[in-house]
Amino acid sequence: MRYRKLLGCAALVGLAAGLGAQEKPQVFSGAQIIPIAGEPIAHGVLVVQGGRIVAVGAAGKVALPAGAEVHDVTGKVLMPGLVDSHSHIGGGTGGDGSGPIQPDARVLDSIDVRDASIQKAQAGGITTANVMPGSGHLISGQTLYLKLRDGRVIDDLLIKLPDGTTAGGLKMANGTNSMRGANGFPGTRAKSAALVREQYIKAQEYREKIRRANGDAEKMPPRDLALEELVEVLDGKRVVQHHTHRADDILTVLRIAKEFGYKVVLHHVSEGWKVAGEIAAAGAPCSVIMVDSPGGKLETRDLSWQTPAILEKAGVLVGFHTDDSVTDSRVFLRSAALGVRAGMTRKGALEAVTIANAKILGLEARIGSLEAGKDADFILLSGDPLSVYTHIEQTWIEGRKVFDLADPQDHLYAVGGPGAGDPHRAHLCCFTAAADLGLAANEDEQ
Amino acid sequence: MKNLPRLLLPAVFLAAAGSFRAENLAVLGDTVHTMTGAPLKNGVVLVHDGKIEAVGPADAIRIPDGYRVLKAAVVTPGIIDAHATAGLSGVLNQPHDQDQLEKSGAFQPELRAIDAYNAKDPLIAWIRSYGVTTINTGHAPGALASGQTIIVKTLGRTADEDVVNPAAMTALTLGNGGLSRPDAGPAAAGPKSPGTRAKAVAMLRAELIKAQEYAKKREAKDETKRPARDLKAETLLRAFSGEQPLLINAQRQQDILSALRVAKEFGVKLVLDGCAEAPAVLAEIKASGFPVVLHPTMARSNEDAEGLSMETAAKLKAAGIPFALQSGFEAYVPKTRVVLFEAALAAGRGLGFDAALASVTTDAAKILGIADRTGSLEKGKDADLALYDGDPFEYTSHCTGTVINGVVFADGPH
Numbered sequence: 129m130r131y132r133k134l135l136g137c138a139a140l141v142g143l144a145a146g147l148g149a150q151e152k153p154q155v156f157s158g159a160q161i162i163p164i165a166g167e168p169i170a171h172g173v174l175v176v177q178g179g180r181i182v183a184v185g186a187a188g189k190v191a192l193p194a195g196a197e198v199h200d201v202t203g204k205v206l207m208p209g210l211v212d213s214h215s216h217i218g219g220g221t222g223g224d225g226s227g228p229i230q231p232d233a234r235v236l237d238s239i240d241v242r243d244a245s246i247q248k249a250q251a252g253g254i255t256t257a258n259v260m261p262g263s264g265h266l267i268s269g270q271t272l273y274l275k276l277r278d279g280r281v282i283d284d285l286l287i288k289l290p291d292g293t294t295a296g297g298l299k300m301a302n303g304t305n306s307m308r309g310a311n312g313f314p315g316t317r318a319k320s321a322a323l324v325r326e327q328y329i330k331a332q333e334y335r336e337k338i339r340r341a342n343g344d345a346e347k348m349p350p351r352d353l354a355l356e357e358l359v360e361v362l363d364g365k366r367v368v369q370h371h372t373h374r375a376d377d378i379l380t381v382l383r384i385a386k387e388f389g390y391k392v393v394l395h396h397v398s399e400g401w402k403v404a405g406e407i408a409a410a411g412a413p414c415s416v417i418m419v420d421s422p423g424g425k426l427e428t429r430d431l432s433w434q435t436p437a438i439l440e441k442a443g444v445l446v447g448f449h450t451d452d453s454v455t456d457s458r459v460f461l462r463s464a465a466l467g468v469r470a471g472m473t474r475k476g477a478l479e480a481v482t483i484a485n486a487k488i489l490g491l492e493a494r495i496g497s498l499e500a501g502k503d504a505d506f507i508l509l510s511g512d513p514l515s516v517y518t519h520i521e522q523t524w525i526e527g528r529k530v531f532d533l534a535d536p537q538d539h540l541y542a543v544g545g546p547g548a549g550d551p552h553r554a555h556l557c558c559f560t561a562a563a564d565l566g567l568a569a570n571e572d573e574q
Numbered sequence: 575m576k577n578l579p580r581l582l583l584p585a586v587f588l589a590a591a592g593s594f595r596a597e598n599l600a601v602l603g604d605t606v607h608t609m610t611g612a613p614l615k616n617g618v619v620l621v622h623d624g625k626i627e628a629v630g631p632a633d634a635i636r637i638p639d640g641y642r643v644l645k646a647a648v649v650t651p652g653i654i655d656a657h658a659t660a661g662l663s664g665v666l667n668q669p670h671d672q673d674q675l676e677k678s679g680a681f682q683p684e685l686r687a688i689d690a691y692n693a694k695d696p697l698i699a700w701i702r703s704y705g706v707t708t709i710n711t712g713h714a715p716g717a718l719a720s721g722q723t724i725i726v727k728t729l730g731r732t733a734d735e736d737v738v739n740p741a742a743m744t745a746l747t748l749g750n751g752g753l754s755r756p757d758a759g760p761a762a763a764g765p766k767s768p769g770t771r772a773k774a775v776a777m778l779r780a781e782l783i784k785a786q787e788y789a790k791k792r793e794a795k796d797e798t799k800r801p802a803r804d805l806k807a808e809t810l811l812r813a814f815s816g817e818q819p820l821l822i823n824a825q826r827q828q829d830i831l832s833a834l835r836v837a838k839e840f841g842v843k844l845v846l847d848g849c850a851e852a853p854a855v856l857a858e859i860k861a862s863g864f865p866v867v868l869h870p871t872m873a874r875s876n877e878d879a880e881g882l883s884m885e886t887a888a889k890l891k892a893a894g895i896p897f898a899l900q901s902g903f904e905a906y907v908p909k910t911r912v913v914l915f916e917a918a919l920a921a922g923r924g925l926g927f928d929a930a931l932a933s934v935t936t937d938a939a940k941i942l943g944i945a946d947r948t949g950s951l952e953k954g955k956d957a958d959l960a961l962y963d964g965d966p967f968e969y970t971s972h973c974t975g976t977v978i979n980g981v982v983f984a985d986g987p988h
Contacts, residue, residue, distance in 0.1 A: 419907060419908035420872065420908040420910065420911050420912050420915060421665075421697060421700050421701075421908040421909055421910045421911070421912065422665060422696070422700065422908070422909070423664075423665030423666060423667060423696070423697060423907070423908070423909035423910075424665075424667050424904065424905075424906045424907035424908055424909035425667055425906065425907055426666055426667070426668060428907055429665060429666060429696075433988075453874050453876075454906075454907055456872065456874075459872070459919070462969055465968070465969035465970050466969050468969075468970045469969055469970050469971070469972060514968075514969070514970055515922075515968060515970075516918045516919065516921065516922040516967050516968055516969055517921070517922045518922070519922075543883050543884040543885050543923060544871070544875055544881070544882050544883035544884055544885075545853070545881055545882075545883040545885070546851065546854070546881040547881070548875070548880070548881065548883070549875060549876070549880040549881070
């Protein structure tokens with residue numbers, strides 16, 4: 129979809145701004161709708177306008193707006209766009225090797241939105257992703273919650289919050305990944321915890337200085353990019369997205385989060401099955417990865433494929449993540465199916481790739497289910513979302529189609545093949561007849 | 575929490591049948607995929623003394639007294655993984671359990687997987703818990719010639735007890751993954767050569783010529799003129815005779831063609847491995863008559879394999895090229911793929927159920943040269959079966975039991 133959209137945007141540059149508000153309503157009719165909020169609807173109707181969901185319900189019970197463009201999607205399955213709570217698409221980076229604590233590093237400043245991994249994620253039905261720096265630091269930087277819109281620059285993919293800030297979390301890690309033992313990096317688990325506590329105490333003091341300054345610029349402490357981010361965490365404005373595998377490491381995360389009163393999501397939780405009760409008691413959500421086998425690193429030796437089911441039974445909010453490229457975004461729905469295999473409820477497994485992850489990102493008011501007023505992010509499937517024989521046929525974000533399996537280029541992203549890994553460069557347009565691309569984009573957009 | 579211990583992972587690792595005792599069994603399946611014809615509805619497989627005694631519909635088979643009855647929705651032949659490194663690349667991924675690649679030399683066909691295979695590695699029990707009963711395992715891609723594969727049953731006893739073929743194929747790599755250059759893969763820290771594709775092929779040709787000369791000298795009438803034993807040459811000669819083919823990992827189309835060119839020049843038998851770019855050279859592969867052990871599609875598509883596709887299996891099938899699937903080698907998390915899931919993905923991307931199941935049973939058995947013992951449910955064959963509670967390829971189904979040589983493994987539904 130990328131070339132066409134890029135050129136389409138170029139051609140429509142003057143129109144683009146006003147398009148959202150003026151576009152006519154769209155009706156998707158006849159599909160089985162899995163709204164996540166509520167029971168599946170056998171013959172459903174979804175009404176979309178201005179990038180938002182206007183109505184969703186059973187055929188005949190939803191008022192169809194006049195002049196709507198109607199898409200007959202009889203026989204398909206329609207469900208919310210998938211939300212991935214931990215991904216590395218776009219090739220972003222965080223802190224460097226200079227030290228273990230770098231909350232000032234922003235993944236924002238490193239993502240290539242033309243990287244093919246983003247197209248592949250669209251092909252996998254992912255419409256929102258938490259794109260994170262790596263786990264080689266105690267604090268490796270600020271993450272971004274991205275809408276996987278067809279964008280030219282990173283700004284096109286950002287999610288703006290009502291207060292004007294950009295949606296994202298803070299990536300932290302414990303265990304062996306960040307125990308590098310040189311350059312100020314810890315060599316033990318206790319040292320890892322001590323370094324983190326020391327830093328949050330500094331942040332508490334920094335916040336106190338700001339409070340005492342009471343708006344007086346003379347009394348304000350000098351700006352500190354790292355501490356500013358940690359103050360956001362202390363204030364509950366930024367959630368900690370925490371890599372952790374072993375049971376003892378999980379408990380350490382919970383202990384420190386409790387001490388400083390910040391919100392934390394546990395990621396990977398390979399040994400979460402050992403401490404499910406403690407996780408539930410702490411009220412910490414878990415973002416779980418479903419892999420083909422345990423091992424590959426010492427800390428994941430005791431990974432249980434049944435962790436998500438055990439956590440669900442314990443009452444923990446469970447989401448799944450790809451950790452792309454550890455697992456492939458294109459088969460993200462497989463995680464939900466494997467969750468059912470592990471003993472999760474079907475409801476819980478489907479929520480784990482939609483609304484649960486929306487909650488994990490604090491975006492449940494906008495995404496994660498099909499409800500009037502929410503963003504029109506949805507996918508069309510050829511059948512049951514948990515079946516290996518089902519294909520994701522279309523992905524829509526805010527009322528715009530970003531992936532269509534019937535499009536040869538999108539098909540390439542969906543299944544692979546020569547060129548599927550190539551990043552998309554704007555200069556490609558110079559070798560392609562504009563008429564083949566721009567006109568197609570125009571037709572597609574209207 | 576009462577039944578929690580039963581669910582826990584260590585149970586999987588510890589549950590290997592302690593006695594390894596072959597039982598007399600009657601395996602009842604709502605659907606039994608014998609792979610010798612249409613699936614049987616309400617089928618029965620009788621197992622006696624580690625072998626299949628009878629296969630047929632329930633109304634035609636009398637279950638003898640004392641036979642243990644196992645029931646499942648779907649019964650298939652034991653799943654065969656046509657190329658793995660499990661048992662050599664251990665679950666912990668620490669130096670002490672990584673035996674899949676020797677970096678001291680670029681050309682070491684004399685290395686034998688049977689001398690390294692750890693039947694007790696937890697990943698063997700892991701893949702068995704999904705119905706995998708036989709693997710062709712050994713050294714990983716990463717050196718021009720990395721070693722000889724072993725075909726074993728996943729019983730988890732010892733290499734010597736579980737072996738089907740102690741020296742099945744000789745593993746080679748053509749392409750970036752087998753080169754010793756800074757941007758190359760696992761071999762980067764290894765020997766100086768080969769540093770380029772052309773050099774790799776030149777080295778392989780030189781070794782094959784050496785083997786031919788060795789064979790000639792060995793025939794010398796004067797015993798004193800016969801050469802000292804050469805393990806490399808002896809290994810390669812078994813590719814000339816066809817008894818131990820070269821398993822050449824080649825992902826790019828030019829590397830696939832190089833492998834075919836060398837095979838033609840020397841008349842050696844090949845099995846092509848990986849073959850991410852096979853769709854570009856289907857006619858050449860077909861004409862060669864050599865089979866393909868296709869890359870795991872779930873593997874990260876990077877370097878030489880960046881063009882891999884979920885639809886390649888379907889394209890090989892359509893072209894009439896014999897092929898099987900593999901779990902391959904994983905350097906990191908997860909430490910192994912599960913070939914059942916590879917077949918599932920292919921089934922959903924154009925290959926279809928029947929051909930996908932064949933690719934990990936009967937077709938794999940033929941390519942591995944073990945079709946006389948495994949790959950289908952027929953009287954006289956080894957009693958290797960996989961039991962499922964639904965379509966084996968659906969991720970929501972479970973493998974409820976695995977039978978190998980009549981030994982029942984029930985590690986809890988997986």
